[in-house]
Amino acid sequence: MESNFDLVIFGGTGDLALRKLYPALFLADCDGRLHPQGRIIAAARQTLDADAFRAKVGEALQRFVPKVSGDSAAAQTARDACLSRFLDRLTYFSLDVNDGTQFQSLKKSLDERDSKTIFYLSVGPALFTAIINGLKLAGLNTAETRIVLEKPLGHDLASSRAINALVLDAFADSQVYRIDHYLGKETVQNLLALRFGNTLLEPLWNRTWVRDVQITIAETVGVETRGEFYDGTGAFRDMVQNHLLNLLCITAMEPPSSHDPDSVRDEKLRVLRSLKPWSQDTLRENIVRGQYRAGSMAGVPAVAYTTEEGVAAGSDTETYVALRTEILNWRWAGVPFYLRTGKRMAERKAEVVISFKSPPHSIFDSPLAPNRLVITLQPEENVRLYTMAKAPGDGMRLREVHLDLDFKEFFLGRRQDAYERLLLDVLRGNATLFMRRDEADEAWRWCQPVLDSWEQDGTPPLSYAAGSWGPAASSRLTAMAGTAWHEELGI
Ligand code: NDP
Numbered sequence: 001m002e003s004n005f006d007l008v009i010f011g012g013t014g015d016l017a018l019r020k021l022y023p024a025l026f027l028a029d030c031d032g033r034l035h036p037q038g039r040i041i042a043a044a045r046q047t048l049d050a051d052a053f054r055a056k057v058g059e060a061l062q063r064f065v066p067k068v069s070g071d072s073a074a075a076q077t078a079r080d081a082c083l084s085r086f087l088d089r090l091t092y093f094s095l096d097v098n099d100g101t102q103f104q105s106l107k108k109s110l111d112e113r114d115s116k117t118i119f120y121l122s123v124g125p126a127l128f129t130a131i132i133n134g135l136k137l138a139g140l141n142t143a144e145t146r147i148v149l150e151k152p153l154g155h156d157l158a159s160s161r162a163i164n165a166l167v168l169d170a171f172a173d174s175q176v177y178r179i180d181h182y183l184g185k186e187t188v189q190n191l192l193a194l195r196f197g198n199t200l201l202e203p204l205w206n207r208t209w210v211r212d213v214q215i216t217i218a219e220t221v222g223v224e225t226r227g228e229f230y231d232g233t234g235a236f237r238d239m240v241q242n243h244l245l246n247l248l249c250i251t252a253m254e255p256p257s258s259h260d261p262d263s264v265r266d267e268k269l270r271v272l273r274s275l276k277p278w279s280q281d282t283l284r285e286n287i288v289r290g291q292y293r294a295g296s297m298a299g300v301p302a303v304a305y306t307t308e309e310g311v312a313a314g315s316d317t318e319t320y321v322a323l324r325t326e327i328l329n330w331r332w333a334g335v336p337f338y339l340r341t342g343k344r345m346a347e348r349k350a351e352v353v354i355s356f357k358s359p360p361h362s363i364f365d366s367p368l369a370p371n372r373l374v375i376t377l378q379p380e381e382n383v384r385l386y387t388m389a390k391a392p393g394d395g396m397r398l399r400e401v402h403l404d405l406d407f408k409e410f411f412l413g414r415r416q417d418a419y420e421r422l423l424l425d426v427l428r429g430n431a432t433l434f435m436r437r438d439e440a441d442e443a444w445r446w447c448q449p450v451l452d453s454w455e456q457d458g459t460p461p462l463s464y465a466a467g468s469w470g471p472a473a474s475s476r477l478t479a480m481a482g483t484a485w486h487e488e489l490g491i
């Protein structure tokens with residue numbers, strides 16, 4: 001059982017809170033993992049009484065808590081019982097974070113209790129400064145508190161540094177939890193297990209055997225209700241600077257000496273520091289920036305990005321990025337790493353694909369496809385190894401086949417969602433899966449030349465149809481090295 005807590009969620013009526021945070025906390029509560037007296041306090045500007053707020057969260061739980069297929073009637077009854085207990089934990093606090101004086105009344109309500117207080121900044125980075133200052137002014141930054149910062153941490157290198165300096169002026173580094181929910185995903189954890197819990201792959205995991213690495217986070221959703229936020233952010237800041245770089249680090253890092261937070265983070269940092277710096281040539285040739293136009297998602301018409309609610313007409317914010325980079329160290333020198341993300345893509349898929357080199361000499365007439373290890377993070381959670389095998393029948397005709405490891409088949413039962421794992425870690429004070437300040441800084445440092453070049457250049461993003469795999473130019477990016485994106489290779 002976790003210790004008693006007051007969890008204050010700034011932005012507690014927003015999309016992230018409703019879609020991910022309350023469902024994660026609810027499921028943890030149903031499993032008996034929240035202290036019985038733990039409170040969840042949502043803070044936002046709109047005026048809502050406690051009942052209206054609880055009704056709003058109730059609706060969100062209906063919508064976003066996954067209905068486990070085959071849920072037994074008993075499990076459903078237990079969930080219903082848990083619902084009223086969970087809703088009773090919730091209170092709502094109306095406050096405009098830009099008005100520092102309003103933090104005093106929040107303090108009064110927190111002072112009434114003897115519990116650990118966690119401040120979760122589930123708001124855009126533009127509000128971080130006001131919140132940290134407000135907490136400090138009200139004396140809420142005591143040694144007993146923790147503060148969780150959502151990504152993206154800032155808008156660029158300078159603002160990220162300013163936020164880090166401000167938060168570390170008010171809190172000790174050990175109190176600060178910089179969240180990237182991809183680090184809490186089960187399959188990302190499994191990537192660590194696959195690499196460092198086995199000996200099989202390690203001898204192959206380097207430039208001698210790996211031809212290229214592709215890391216994709218493709219989404220079918222558009223910008224939903226977040227048009228305004230997204231239009232000021234774009235895919236590069238929203239996904240590449242954090243989620244994709246974290247996946248790259250876990251894929252490419254050296255084995256850490258232990259699983260303690262700093263050993264893992266030290267190795268991730270080394271990867272970020274080894275990323276090939278951008279040059280004028282690579283900025284021009286190795287990045288594709290796209291924006292979706294109207295198209296069709298599984299047969300249903302989908303509007304163009306520029307006509308989404310909250311998006312400025314004529315906006316040139318990117319909704320798609322594909323890039324090629326390299327890691328300048330002995331393990332990886334010369335191996336292309338392709339990173340790619342987009343909204344309104346053909347399929348929802350997050351995966352890491354390691355393509356191995358072709359056999360140096362073939363004794364067969366059939367062409368040999370390079371072996372590929374595909375680690376799928378979502379929607380399925382599996383690892384698939386593509387190998388060549390002899391097709392039945394006369395002669396030696398070789399065909400590509402795959403060996404599958406489906407985690408859902410092996411590990412039955414409910415999976416913890418990333419936010420559930422990470423929120424419980426914050427309540428317990430375990431920072432292993434959170435970003436350190438120097439990691440965030442280093443990621444921004446590498447990203448900044450890209451942002452600067454786009455700003456100076458002013459070229460609009462390439463257009464791609466909603467429901468496609470992105471601009472045609474992204475295929476040219478891989479074709480330059482004689483390869484192709486995983487889905488273009490078939491099977
Ligand atoms: P939303 O725009 O949906 O929510 C913003 C929240 O902030 C609302 O509750 C809003 O309520 C509140 N708010 C805005 N201004 C103020 C203010 N001056 N004072 C107090 N409260 C205020 O954003 P999201 O929830 O989508 O995103 C929040 C952060 O989480 C972003 O940084 C995003 O990158 C990150 N994130 C989002 C994910 C998602 O799936 N949505 C996933 C991972 C990270 P009100 O208007 O009533 O004040």
Ligand code: BG6
Pocket residue numbers: 181219238350
């Ligand atoms: C968030 C981004 O960090 O991650 C969203 O802000 C994106 O734009 C989301 O949709 C994707 O997360 P997941 O877990 O659904 O892949």
